[in-house]
Amino acid sequence: MSPSPTRTVLLGAGTAIPQVEVDNNALARVMDTNDEWIRERSGVVTRFFVEPGTGSADLGAQAALAALEDAGVEPEEIDYIVCATMTPDHYFPGCGTLIQERLGIGARPALDIRQQCAGFAYGLQVVDALVRSGVAKTVLLVGADVHSSLIPWSERTWRVVLGKDEGPLGDDELEWNSRFRHLTVLFGDGAGAMVFRGEIGSGGAQLGILGSRLLGDGAHREILYVPGAGSTKRPWVDLAMIESGETVPVMDGRKVFKLAVTRMPRVTKELLEENGFGLDDLDLLVMHQANLRINEAAQRALKLPDERVHNVIQKYGNTTSATLPICFEEARAAGKAEPGSLVAFTALGAGLHWGSVLMRL
Ligand code: UT7
Numbered sequence: 331m332s333p334s335p336t337r338t339v340l341l342g343a344g345t346a347i348p349q350v351e352v353d354n355n356a357l358a359r360v361m362d363t364n365d366e367w368i369r370e371r372s373g374v375v376t377r378f379f380v381e382p383g384t385g386s387a388d389l390g391a392q393a394a395l396a397a398l399e400d401a402g403v404e405p406e407e408i409d410y411i412v413c414a415t416m417t418p419d420h421y422f423p424g425c426g427t428l429i430q431e432r433l434g435i436g437a438r439p440a441l442d443i444r445q446q447c448a449g450f451a452y453g454l455q456v457v458d459a460l461v462r463s464g465v466a467k468t469v470l471l472v473g474a475d476v477h478s479s480l481i482p483w484s485e486r487t488w489r490v491v492l493g494k495d496e497g498p499l500g501d502d503e504l505e506w507n508s509r510f511r512h513l514t515v516l517f518g519d520g521a522g523a524m525v526f527r528g529e530i531g532s533g534g535a536q537l538g539i540l541g542s543r544l545l546g547d548g549a550h551r552e553i554l555y556v557p558g559a560g561s562t563k564r565p566w567v568d569l570a571m572i573e574s575g576e577t578v579p580v581m582d583g584r585k586v587f588k589l590a591v592t593r594m595p596r597v598t599k600e601l602l603e604e605n606g607f608g609l610d611d612l613d614l615l616v617m618h619q620a621n622l623r624i625n626e627a628a629q630r631a632l633k634l635p636d637e638r639v640h641n642v643i644q645k646y647g648n649t650t651s652a653t654l655p656i657c658f659e660e661a662r663a664a665g666k667a668e669p670g671s672l673v674a675f676t677a678l679g680a681g682l683h684w685g686s687v688l689m690r691l
Contacts, residue, residue, distance in 0.1 A: 336528040337538035338461040338469075340691060341403060344396020345656050346389045346474075346521040347646070348380040352491060357515055359497055360487045361507035368515045373622020377518030377647035379478040385419035387428035389521035390474035393655070394429055397523035403468060405433040408525070410466035411440040412456055414449030414473045414651040416680075417480060418442070429472055439466070446554075447618050447679020448544070449473055449651035450522070454675060454687040455542040461528040468528075473651030474521035481514050482578050483507060509575065512583055516620070518647030522655025537690050543601040544685030550589065553582040554680040579680075590624045590678045594686075595631040598676045601686045607672065612638060614666050618677035619643035619653045628676075640666055650679070667691060 353376045354365040368374055380389065390413060398405055413426040424442025445452040450473040460466040487507055489495035499507070507514070529538070558576025559567040571577050594617060602608060609632055617625050622643050629639045640661035642653075649656060654675050661667050671691045678684035 335531055336462050336464070337531050337536060338458040338526050339529045339538035340689065341525045341527050342397050342399070342401025343522065343524045343655055343659055343662070344393050344398070344400050345523075345652070345659050346392035346396065347656075348378040348384070348389065348519050350379045350381065350492065351376050352379060354515070356491050356493065360483070360490050360499055361504060361511045361514070363508070363511045363515055371621075371623070372516055373641070373643050374516060374647045375644045378520060380476055380519045384476070385479075386415045386417050386474040386476045386521070387419050387425040387432060389476065389519065389652075390415070390425055390472040390523065391429045391432035393474065393521035393523040393652070394433060394470055394472055397470070397525050401525035403525050403527075405435045407468050408433070408435065408470045409438055410460055410469045411438065412443065412453050412460075412469060412471045413440070414443050414445065414453045414471075415475055416444055416446045416449065416650055417476045425472070425474065445546075445679065445683040446681060447620060447648070447650050447653065448677040448681070448683035448685060449679075450654040451542070451675055451677045451685050451687050452544055452683065454539060454689070455544050457526050458539040458542065461526060466528075469526045470523060471526065472521065472523045473653070473655055475650040475652050476519045477517035477650065478519055480579065481517075482510060482575065510578055513579060513581055516648050518649050520646055520649035520652040520656055522652045522659060524655055540688045540690055541601060541605045542685065542687040543597055543604065544683070544687075545597070546681050546683045548681070550585075550682035552580070553585040553589075553682070555580060587621065587624055589682065589684075590620065591627040591631070593684050594618070594624070594676050594678050595628045597684060598632065598674050598686045601674065601688055605688055607688075609634065611672055612674055613671035614661055614673045615639050616654055616657045616661060616673060616675045617641075618679065619646070619657060620648045620679070637666065640664065653677070
């Protein structure tokens with residue numbers, strides 16, 4: 331009889347949410363926008379920002395500690411770290427080793443992946459491959475993003491947003507901030523983490539990561555990317571790029587929206603079928619949280635009832651790599667992710683990268 335295969339089983343999860351909560355009305359003080367537009371078009375009501383000086387590795391380490399505690403695993407037991415972020419503390423090194431150091435553990439492999447909003451989903455696939463190939467046994471996966479570092483606001487704008495200055499801002503500053511309003515109203519900071527361990531299957535219902543379907547297509551690069559600052563530039567970054575706004579992401583929101591509402595449901599369905607399941611078998615769909623309207627459309631396309639979908643964009647905005655674990659944690663707290671549940675983690679983001687990972691809790 332051949333031995334039962336190793337499965338990558340989730341032991342615990344945790345999140346780190348920054349202290350500073352900002353509502354839509356605060357944003358309306360620094361740009362031409364309003365609460366009604368933001369809620370109607372995106373669903374976002376509040377988001378959280380870190381204090382200046384806090385980076386993705388700080389938030390990531392905090393989420394990692396929460397996940398380790400939830401898992402009942404000591405930091406030293408982790409034998410591989412995988413970190414997803416598009417806002418690393420530095421251009422290099424990535425956040426993996428910075429998190430390892432903050433956890434106070436010795437040297438071990440630390441891998442950074444950068445698939446933006448699909449980063450955590452790609453991370454799940456990488457963790458599963460590491461565990462099932464026998465390279466690692468107990469793995470920490472972190473998704474952390476500090477979007478406030480990408481927002482091109484002046485110190486004065488930040489003070490007004492945070493209620494430390496009554497304003498009003500001058501016309502030039504309002505105009506500059508309004509130029510990026512379609513982006514800046516959507517994002518927030520946060521981190522989430524999960525701890526996995528390889529376990530030998532027991533012959534009953536298979537637990538852990540059951541399969542994944544992840545894709546990438548550079549043909550859609552220009553609908554969401556940062557044009558300035560990079561290796562095609564010489565120098566990497568200069569003042570002219572910053573002053574012209576080239577270091578701020580460019581996003582064709584409508585094109586991203588259309589791709590998300592078609593590809594997220596399609597890939598989820600394909601993955602379920604590949605693994606011998608139908609939509610009726612799915613207990614919970616955890617989707618990337620870029621826009622509530624995207625997720626409502628995806629839910630309708632899959633004909634899933636509200637009890638089997640969870641959304642947190644209203645509270646946190648889009649936290650990129652942190653979104654899937656934060657949404658999962660909130661779904662679990664709401665009683666939607668019980669032991670034995672079949673959960674799909676589905677995302678789409680810049681690259682274009684998209685895909686889905688299936689897990690039995
Ligand atoms: O994970 C990252 C991936 N990103 C996404 O998935 C984003 C997907 N796309 C979206 O979420 C939506 O396309 C947005 C929320 C970005 C935009 O919503 P929309 O319904 O597609 O609006 P739009 O871009 O077609 O703009 C409609 C109007 C425009 O004004 P005019 O040209 O009609 O006068 C915009 O300038 O809304 C204006 N607008 C705003 N107005 C008030 C854009 N942003 C804002 C704003 N406040 N924040």
